[in-house]
Amino acid sequence: MTRCSLTQSRYSLKTALEWRTADPEKIENFQAGLLRSQVQQAGQAPYYRQLLRELGCSSEDIITLEDFRSLPFTSRSALETDTAAFQAVEAASIADLSLTSGTTGNPIVVPYTRNDLERLAFNELMAFWGTGVRPGDRYLICVTLDRCFVAGLAYFSGLVQLGATAIRSGPGQSARQWELIRRLKPDGIVGVPTFLLKLAQWGKAQGYSPRSSGVQSLVTIGEPVRGPDHSLIPLGKDLEDAWGAYVYSSYAATELETCFCECHASCGGHIHPELALVEIVDEDGNVLPTGKAGEVVVTPLGVEGLPLIRFRTGDMARLHTDPCPCGWRTTRLGPIEGRLAQRLKFHGTTIYPEMIFRALRGIRHVEEAYVEVRSSYDLSDEIRVVAGTDASDIDADMVAEFLQARLRVRPEVILRPRQEVLSTMEKAGGRKLKRFFDFRDNNRP
């Protein structure tokens, strides 16, 4: 039986730290072996088994990184269309089933084996280690640990494996968070940037002092806090000022089972060589040279349940291969600079307008609706749902709660007379009703 402890683990902190200062050529050879194993594991899943058969290729053919790059990309839509075909283990080996936030209304079910959970914990251990967390430190986790989200679980197990103390507070409820901050004196907090900012503001309004609360670092997830040049964007700056704490940015996705977190040098999220290979590609899928911005393509390594090969994330960023001032020589992923298509990012969750319309159809008396989206803090979107109804027995809060139950996010909801909503949609859309109003700043890189 696999036990999740550092002494029994496939992963060791000591070995991992050695890899972080290893020669890049050595790392490339090491990764080639891991890629071969990953292709072999992926071949256990029906989707990749058929793909490899069609290509006349097997894991034995993957000797170098270049060999690996001859394999096609995996698109999000292929994964969403038939997720079961990507599962590479039998049902009895699955220890946890997590759900992505979903893009087309059907979240992806991500099966984690025990080894996958151990890998996840190690990923977060290394992420926290890179931010300076050490055994004995205390961290308040302000992200969801339940509802089939994986992020909270990952942070919790990473902190435990590191030997730090986790305080599983979960999101929301500023009063309760402050009670914990005052009583338990955490050294740092994990959370979504906009929430952490609200938490500081709420605390200040109550007469507490975030700057003298003892919180020295904020590990953030879900929303960017830095621009392409790595400087803090307004949200990041406000956060740093409010808490007087160091802000660390991280990038992760449930289906990738991988997280890239900054170290104190703030020049990109460290990519852990035993856990992922990251490529940056142009629109035609050509691998771009280091430093050029393009779509982030991730191949998680060591994953058993849902192994993905060259997964196109739809997010834009660039790689940095120069040695990091922190002493680690591993490649880093720069801040996410943009998104492809119309995806909306809402407090760390990916959402499409269609998902909202589909959910609204479940509410009686809401006849017509449109969605407005604006940029708030750079890459985070502000979503407003304007719903048309002539009924007097529903209110905006009820609609928002209904959406939250269906979508797991709570956009702003405004109710207007049905005819008013309809005429706005008609005027803007001409022959076809306009349902999606995109007021975001599209001049971003």
Ligand SMILES: [Zn+2]
């Ligand atoms: Zn570093």
